[in-house]
Structures are given as C-alpha cells and as structure tokens.
Amino acid sequence: MDLRVKLPGLDLKNPVIPASGCAGYGRELAELYDLSLLGGIAVKSATAEERFGNPVPRIAETPAGMLNAIGLQNHGVDYIIEKEMPFLEQFDTCVLANVAGASEEEYIEVIRKMNTCNRVDAYELNISCPNVKHGGIGLGTDPALAANITRMAKEAADKPVYVKLSPNVTNIAEIALAVEEAGADGLVLINTLLGMRIDLKTGKPLLANLTGGLSGPAIKPVAVRMVYQCAKEVHIPIIGVGGISSAEDVLEFLNAGASAVEVGAANFADPYICPKIIEELPDVLKRYGYASVKEAVGRSLI
Amino acid sequence: MKTDNAVISENICIAADVFRMKLKTSIADEIKCGQFVNVSVPGYFLRRPISCAEASDGEMTLIYKIVGAGTKQMSLMKEGETVSLFGPLGNGFPMLDEDILLAGGGIGVPPLLYTARLYREKGREVTVVLGFNRKEDVILEDEFEALGCQVYTAVMDGTYGISGTVSDGLDACGCSDRTILACGPLPMLKAVSERFDKGYVSLEARMACGMGACMGCVVKDHDGSSYRVCSDGPVFEIGKVVL
Structure with a gap:
C-alpha cells in the first residue's frame, strides 16, 4: 500500500502528522515511539518573544472532546531554534514549524529567524488561535487581513507556507480563497472551535481564560464539512485536522479532499494513536478499495 | 512510561465517596512513590491522573474520590474488567537517607x-x-x-x-x-x-497529556518561569513554585 504523499516542501512517507500544540517539539512522544514512523510533526507555535500563556485552569473536558486555553505558551523563536529543533535532527520525518504572533511584524520576524533552521520543511501560519487577545484569530477571520499576512509571510519565507484557518467564521471558503490568491502553498483545516464550560459549583466559567478551543471527536463533522467546502473552491492542498482518532477518520478526511491529516487531542487519550493509525491505515484503505492514499483524496468531490 | 490494559482485581468503597481500586499491571513494577498514572475511563475523553497508593508484585492500588461523572463511572467498574493506564508519570517523592x-x-x-x-x-x-x-x-x-x-x-x-x-x-x-x-x-x-x-509538596492539576507535551497544567516560580505539574512535578521542593 502506497501511503506516500507529496506536498509542497513535505515529502510525507504517510499522511499522519501530530498537530501543533499536542506534541510539543517531539521530545515526549519520542520516549514512546520512533518519530521517524510519522509522516511529519507540526511543532508547538513559536512567537518572537517568550510567552507565558494563560492562567490555569487551561484544560476542561467536554462530551467527546476537550477545551484548551493554553495561550501559545512558548520560549520564543530563538530558544526554539537553538534548544528544541536540533532534537528533531535524528528523525527521518517532515517538520512543520507553526508560526504565531500578536502583529503582522511578529509573524515575519519569527519566519525570518526560522529560515535559518534547516530542520524546518514548511511553515504553518497560525492565524486561528482562539486563545490570544491580539493577532491569531483576529487575522484569520477577515479575508483581507488573512490574505495580507499570507502575502507578507510568503515574501519572508524561504519554505512553503501552509495557512491554518479558523472555523470560527461565517464562510471559511471565502478565507481559503483569499489566502490561496495571496500565494499560500496549502491550507490546514481546522483550528479549534471557540467554546465555554461553566463550573456549576461556582457558577463561573471553568477555564481561567473564560473561553477555550474545542477539539476532539466532537468537532470532526465540522472539520470534515469545512475541508469539503474549501476543497471544492481551492486548488492548493489541504491538511485536514479536527477530531481524528482512527484510520477510518483519516480516510473520511481524505475523501473530503484533504491530502494529509494532523492528529491533535487524540494524542492525549492515547499517546500511541499516531503510530496505531499509520499501522491500521493500509488495511482500511484496502477494505474500501484504494491502492494508495492518493487515490482516496477528494473522492467525495467528484 | 507506557500504556497497559490493566485488569481490575478490586474496586471497593473505603470511606465516603472514596474508592480503592487494585489493578494487575506491569506498571506496578516500575512506578515510584509520588508518581501517578493516567486512567482511561470508558465514555470519557481525557484520562484521569491518579496517584499510586501502593505497588508491588505486579499489582497497583489507586485510591480515588468521586468528584465528578468520570470518577463516578470509574467507581462502577467491576473486578475482571480492564482499564487502560498510562504511566508511570511525574517525578515522585525523593527517597532521602533520613527520618x-x-x-x-x-x-x-x-x-x-x-x-x-x-x-x-x-x-x-x-x-x-x-x-x-x-x-x-x-x-x-x-x-x-x-x-x-x-x-x-x-x-x-x-x-x-x-x-x-x-x-x-x-x-x-x-x-x-x-x-x-x-x-x-x-x-x-x-x-x-x-x-x-x-x-x-505534591500538587494536583487539571491535565490533558500527562507527560509534558501540552502545557495544560503549568505552575510558575517566583521569577515567572513555568513548570509542568505532570512532568516537572507533581512533587516540588517547598518554595520552588508559587502555590
């Protein structure tokens, strides 16, 4: 079974990538399995300076999923290039560097610095984090702003740029088209859905940040719909993400038009989920009559 | 650190809303005092971090309190059923050469x-x-x-x-x-x-990954640096982090 997927900057041996924020910079998962098994890894967001993130509690469970409001906590791009990325050199897997910021200038600063890091294969432009007040989702919910930051990122980047879009919009296809026209090499769909839980004992929101991003199986149908919706409109590749926890889920995203997938919250329920999905994927593809991953991509769209 | 499908050998109420679950698991032979395991409860998405109350000869004891629907469900599990554990997690208490x-x-x-x-x-x-x-x-x-x-x-x-x-x-x-x-x-x-x-001191926190990857359970020291309760802790030297 041919699991290979060739995308701009990403020569994936299989379509499975742990999603940004769910696997740190790979160190923890590497204690459990060989990261070379993975198609790629999307590392935790980098900002220009260190960010301390939101107050705790940052995590709340929901039916078939969870809310998080980490707030892009990271040590800053310099530290990440120097201390975190070298760890990934020992593994034969693609690296997507997730880039975030509070202003357009900050995104560009992170990309310029990250250009010096050979371990990065492509950028994932995070214009969709729901847990920071400035930047992030503010840029991702307006087609003109999304196109503008994409254009700036493409000018600065010496590697392909994938734009990670927010589902918290009225018409995601409109944003997808805007960033495609601005030169994006691919899309990553979707980031988390904005949610809230109330603690009945206090009557107050359970998360210190009040709201958080919903992920897990609960959001899978929304993500599949948005991948399908965007795949109908754009001609650049889509990496699907949202509630994937089995090889069947992967096939569903491929059929909807994704060329590869990221697995997020499922890593918390089962830390071995990515290698398990990779192991099961050939049988599942075969069962539904495919000889390769490529064959399954976009079947729903025909 | 690994996952294991442990077999429940006992799950009984020992005080008001407090249960003792004994599990046959190879994690029992690795876990140190003050470490914890992440317990998967059927029907609930995230695992529950629960400290190890005793471990020897392939059997581990978890003593937990019903604080919500997930731990309520855990209390209803029966002898002979399997439960997925992930562990050992965290640093544990130090073994000092003193009283x-x-x-x-x-x-x-x-x-x-x-x-x-x-x-x-x-x-x-x-x-x-x-x-x-x-x-x-x-x-x-x-x-x-x-x-x-x-x-x-x-x-x-x-x-x-x-x-x-x-x-x-x-x-x-x-x-x-x-x-x-x-x-x-x-x-x-x-x-x-x-x-x-x-x-x-050993801290409690709401966690997601339990192994240091997600930054969901951080505490800070007096200079503002972050530590993960799950992997830098749960045990911290007194004065190290702001409580």
Whole structure:
C-alpha cells in the first residue's frame, strides 16, 4: 500500500502528522515511539518573544472532546531554534514549524529567524488561535487581513507556507480563497472551535481564560464539512485536522479532499494513536478499495 | 512510561465517596512513590491522573474520590474488567537517607502510604499527620499504623482524633525539624510551605497529556518561569513554585 504523499516542501512517507500544540517539539512522544514512523510533526507555535500563556485552569473536558486555553505558551523563536529543533535532527520525518504572533511584524520576524533552521520543511501560519487577545484569530477571520499576512509571510519565507484557518467564521471558503490568491502553498483545516464550560459549583466559567478551543471527536463533522467546502473552491492542498482518532477518520478526511491529516487531542487519550493509525491505515484503505492514499483524496468531490 | 490494559482485581468503597481500586499491571513494577498514572475511563475523553497508593508484585492500588461523572463511572467498574493506564508519570517523592515527616489532607493521603512503606523498609522513622473534613472521610490510618508509623489524625469537625486541620496535627506531632513530604489541598500545602523550609509538596492539576507535551497544567516560580505539574512535578521542593 502506497501511503506516500507529496506536498509542497513535505515529502510525507504517510499522511499522519501530530498537530501543533499536542506534541510539543517531539521530545515526549519520542520516549514512546520512533518519530521517524510519522509522516511529519507540526511543532508547538513559536512567537518572537517568550510567552507565558494563560492562567490555569487551561484544560476542561467536554462530551467527546476537550477545551484548551493554553495561550501559545512558548520560549520564543530563538530558544526554539537553538534548544528544541536540533532534537528533531535524528528523525527521518517532515517538520512543520507553526508560526504565531500578536502583529503582522511578529509573524515575519519569527519566519525570518526560522529560515535559518534547516530542520524546518514548511511553515504553518497560525492565524486561528482562539486563545490570544491580539493577532491569531483576529487575522484569520477577515479575508483581507488573512490574505495580507499570507502575502507578507510568503515574501519572508524561504519554505512553503501552509495557512491554518479558523472555523470560527461565517464562510471559511471565502478565507481559503483569499489566502490561496495571496500565494499560500496549502491550507490546514481546522483550528479549534471557540467554546465555554461553566463550573456549576461556582457558577463561573471553568477555564481561567473564560473561553477555550474545542477539539476532539466532537468537532470532526465540522472539520470534515469545512475541508469539503474549501476543497471544492481551492486548488492548493489541504491538511485536514479536527477530531481524528482512527484510520477510518483519516480516510473520511481524505475523501473530503484533504491530502494529509494532523492528529491533535487524540494524542492525549492515547499517546500511541499516531503510530496505531499509520499501522491500521493500509488495511482500511484496502477494505474500501484504494491502492494508495492518493487515490482516496477528494473522492467525495467528484 | 507506557500504556497497559490493566485488569481490575478490586474496586471497593473505603470511606465516603472514596474508592480503592487494585489493578494487575506491569506498571506496578516500575512506578515510584509520588508518581501517578493516567486512567482511561470508558465514555470519557481525557484520562484521569491518579496517584499510586501502593505497588508491588505486579499489582497497583489507586485510591480515588468521586468528584465528578468520570470518577463516578470509574467507581462502577467491576473486578475482571480492564482499564487502560498510562504511566508511570511525574517525578515522585525523593527517597532521602533520613527520618521523615509525611502530611496528607483528604484524597492527598494515598500517595503517602506507598512513600511511608518505602521509608520504613529503609529502616527510617516515619511520622504521619493526616487531615480530613469529617470522621467518615478518614482513610488509611490503620495501614500507616501497620507499617509502624506514628500517626496523628486531625478532623475538622472535632468528632475524631485531633480537632482541627493538618496544621493542628503538625503542632501535636512535634517533629518539625524533619523534612516534610506533603500532599493535599492547596490551602494545606500553603500552610505547610509557610511552616517548613525543608520539604516537598505534591500538587494536583487539571491535565490533558500527562507527560509534558501540552502545557495544560503549568505552575510558575517566583521569577515567572513555568513548570509542568505532570512532568516537572507533581512533587516540588517547598518554595520552588508559587502555590
């Protein structure tokens, strides 16, 4: 079974990538399995300076999923290039560097610095984090702003740029088209859905940040719909993400038009989920009559 | 650190809303005192981090309290059923070459039992101060005594033992020159940290990954640097992090 997927900057041996924020910079998962098994890894967001993130509690469970409001906590791009990325050199897997910021200038600063890091294969432009007040989702919910930051990122980047879009919009296809026209090499769909839980004992929101991003199986149908919706409109590749926890889920995203997938919250329920999905994927593809991953991509769209 | 489908050999109520689950698992042979496992409860998305109360010969004991629907579901699980564990997780309590003082509040008491046994096996004197809200909440007093520990139990409503909190129990025990290892609710850990220079506190937190990848459970030190309760902790030296 041919699991290979060739995308701009990403020569994936299989379509499975742990999603940004769910696997740190790979160190923890590497204690459990060989990261070379993975198609790629999307590392935790980098900002220009260190960010301390939101107050705790940052995590709340929901039916078939969870809310998080980490707030892009990271040590800053310099530290990440120097201390975190070298760890990934020992593994034969693609690296997507997730880039975030509070202003357009900050995104560009992170990309310029990250250009010096050979371990990065492509950028994932995070214009969709729901847990920071400035930047992030503010840029991702307006087609003109999304196109503008994409254009700036493409000018600065010496590697392909994938734009990670927010589902918290009225018409995601409109944003997808805007960033495609601005030169994006691919899309990553979707980031988390904005949610809230109330603690009945206090009557107050359970998360210190009040709201958080919903992920897990609960959001899978929304993500599949948005991948399908965007795949109908754009001609650049889509990496699907949202509630994937089995090889069947992967096939569903491929059929909807994704060329590869990221697995997020499922890593918390089962830390071995990515290698398990990779192991099961050939049988599942075969069962539904495919000889390769490529064959399954976009079947729903025909 | 691994996942294991453990088989439940016992799951019984030992005090008000408190259950003892014994599990046959190879994790029992690796886990150190003060470490925890992430327990998968059928029907619930995230695992529950629960400290190890005892472990030997392929069997591990978890003592947990029903605090929500997930732990309620866990309490309904039956002998012979399997439950997925992920562990051992966290750093655990240090094994020091000295006599030790242990302080536990409520459902923070269980990890101290395993700790007490290991210190007793090294021939150390172990004094234990336990604190509970009510008499019906008292757990593990006999088990600590059976290990040869000096046990002081304080109950808030005055219906049993020393009337008051863990602090009142610490007043009564008279070993404040020893290193203290403490686990319990935040106000108790704050009181312990104000009173003792030498010692360690074990924290509780809402977690997602349990292994340091997601940054969901951070605490900060006095300079603002972050530490992950799940992987840098749950045990921190007194004064290291802001409680």
